[in-house]
Amino acid sequence: MYQYAASLTKLIEQFARLPGIGPKTAQRLAFYVLNMPKNQVEEFAGALVEVKNTITTCPICCNLTDVVPCRICSDEGRERSLICVVEEAKDVLAIEKTREFKGLYHVLQGSISPMEGRGPDDLKIKELLKRIGQDEVKEIILATNPDIEGETTALYLAKLLKPMGIKTTRIAHGLPVGGDLEYADTATLTRAMMGRHEIT
């Protein structure tokens, strides 16, 4: 049967391997690449290889970085007594965007998920405990996701850290800003009620 030229078929297959890219989208992307100027395609190909060659994990906070230690860990202006624990590197960027947090981070590189066979040993918890032993850490903020896996992970870490005498906090749950009470789900509303605070 007739097929596209081998190199085109191969590129379509390569695109189709990516998450969320079906066969039709893969075909569309491959055709788009065909019509791109050659130097742009080479730049794209170069970016793919470069990312594998330059990005590594920070030995301190386990965040993705191209310098060792990472820019946040080596930033002298950061409050070193405060560590915000997140699941993924993306979460660091999300929190940094608020421009509110001036402490350090620790990226667990996942969450506890028995369903997906991920236990505490698969996360960068050992590295976190090591940091607590070495540095003068005063507070650990658990900023894992507000889903079952994230809550489980936060609970696990809280139980682990409490005997060590370190203040352990969890980011607040409640109504999203700009949200509508009417459309809030019961679980969120319950947490919002429980987490109420006096207006001063």
Added chain:
Amino acid sequence: MYQYAASLTKLIEQFARLPGIGPKTAQRLAFYVLNMPKNQVEEFAGALVEVKNTITTCPICCNLTDVVPCRICSDEGRERSLICVVEEAKDVLAIEKTREFKGLYHVLQGSISPMEGRGPDDLKIKELLKRIGQDEVKEIILATNPDIEGETTALYLAKLLKPMGIKTTRIAHGLPVGGDLEYADTATLTRAMMGRHEIT
């Protein structure tokens, strides 16, 4: 402000340039690439560059190909008196999948679209006329898309080819197989009624 490492940011930007890929998807894809084995990433990068280096346009039918002339044009088993005119290389694959058509193709590389500033001169019509002059073409099947641009293109070509004394046909419009009459739009139903044929 904190940003991802430069090479990661660059890869996210590269993905975001592709059609239908927003910033969030681009980020997800870049992170996926980060977790891919290095040899797979290199294979992907290689496929990108290779497609630009190997794929060219067939000088006869204007289809995409890695050999000149393309595999269909050089296939001796094909009926050379029949040319199916399509808009894009993708359409060739779609028709080939039916395994019903044994003639040759001609890829216009687009359709007449005044809205997008594409006129007849932007299509591979000159190349089609050249083929008609040289080969013993008996029938031209106009298989452009059943939308406004495709219909316009088909009409334009039909008017151009008629004085040349070549049989010019248009693929049929009607109800899609497995479709439901109740949900068919009026235009399709009208065409289906007009295109009715006697059951023999």
